[in-house]
Amino acid sequence: MFKILNATGGYGKTTIIRDISLEVKAGEIVALLGRNGVGKSTVMRYAAGLIPAMAGHAEIEGIPMPNSPAKRAKMGLGYVPQGRFVFPRMTVIENIAVAAASNGYNPKNTVEELMEDFPILVPKANELAGGLSGGQQQVLALARALATRPKILLLDEPTEGVQPSIIDEMSGVLKRINKENNIAILVAEQDLDFCLSIATRAYVMDKGEVHMEIDRDSLRANKTLQKELLGV
Numbered sequence: 001m002f003k004i005l006n007a008t009g010g011y012g013k014t015t016i017i018r019d020i021s022l023e024v025k026a027g028e029i030v031a032l033l034g035r036n037g038v039g040k041s042t043v044m045r046y047a048a049g050l051i052p053a054m055a056g057h058a059e060i061e062g063i064p065m066p067n068s069p070a071k072r073a074k075m076g077l078g079y080v081p082q083g084r085f086v087f088p089r090m091t092v093i094e095n096i097a098v099a100a101a102s103n104g105y106n107p108k109n110t111v112e113e114l115m116e117d118f119p120i121l122v123p124k125a126n127e128l129a130g131g132l133s134g135g136q137q138q139v140l141a142l143a144r145a146l147a148t149r150p151k152i153l154l155l156d157e158p159t160e161g162v163q164p165s166i167i168d169e170m171s172g173v174l175k176r177i178n179k180e181n182n183i184a185i186l187v188a189e190q191d192l193d194f195c196l197s198i199a200t201r202a203y204v205m206d207k208g209e210v211h212m213e214i215d216r217d218s219l220r221a222n223k224t225l226q227k228e229l230l231g232v
């Protein structure tokens with residue numbers, strides 16, 4: 001349902017990712033793995049339309065996506081960047097409401113629904129997002145992306161700096177929205193255990209390229225690969 005085809009991109013004149021092709025099928029959770037600096041975030045930015053395509057393109061349900069983050073969001077792409085983007089001077093509720101409205105959805109209903117999905121945010125509902133802990137901000141960033149009702153959700157290192165109890169809660173929510181709301185997910189990560197707990201398949205990157213595609217069981221069993229390409 002979501003594809004990146006022959007993607008080459010980078011920053012200025014510097015090429016960082018080369019000829020990347022990957023696919024997330026309907027109902028799938030797929031991981032994008034690789035050591036620090038191999039280009040995972042750059043692939044996610046390319047997918048979100050945030051960097052110009054030097055070559056290749058992204059498509060959703062067979063339709064090529066224009067190189068504009070706002071247009072991609074309208075077509076059903078939700079993106080949570082690394083470092084969790086929230087508006088620090090807005091309350092939790094306002095953050096979710098603004099995200100819903102940006103894609104044409106009713107802010108009040110969306111806030112109510114998401115508060116049910118993320119009980120951890122309820123006691124913080126009227127607090128400024130900037131005052132939340134790192135883990136709570138990550139959950140809010142996820143809630144904001146879901147407020148736009150995506151068909152495909154891109155998550156860039158959602159576990160970075162997040163405490164284990166919140167990581168568990170996040171993986172539970174991701175599995176549930178994947179199943180119940182049929183949202184496909186592509187998650188870039190360094191946390192192999194988290195990926196093995198939610199994704200059924202992975203692409204492993206090395207030096208700006210997709211080195212291999214591997215299913216969960218093979219990845220779990222292959223300790224040499226884990227060490228070589230993921231450094232775990």
Ligand SMILES: Nc1ncnc2c1ncn2[C@@H]1O[C@H](COP(=O)(O)OP(=O)(O)OP(=O)(O)O)[C@@H](O)[C@H]1O
Nearest residue numbers: 011016034035036037038039040041042043082190
């Ligand atoms: N805005 C930028 N301008 C120039 N170079 C950049 C920029 N962002 C990243 N890079 C470079 O691109 C390369 C890949 O970085 P990227 O963040 O995509 O890797 P990553 O696999 O996501 O790593 P990490 O796990 O550390 O986030 C690195 O060499 C990095 O220095």
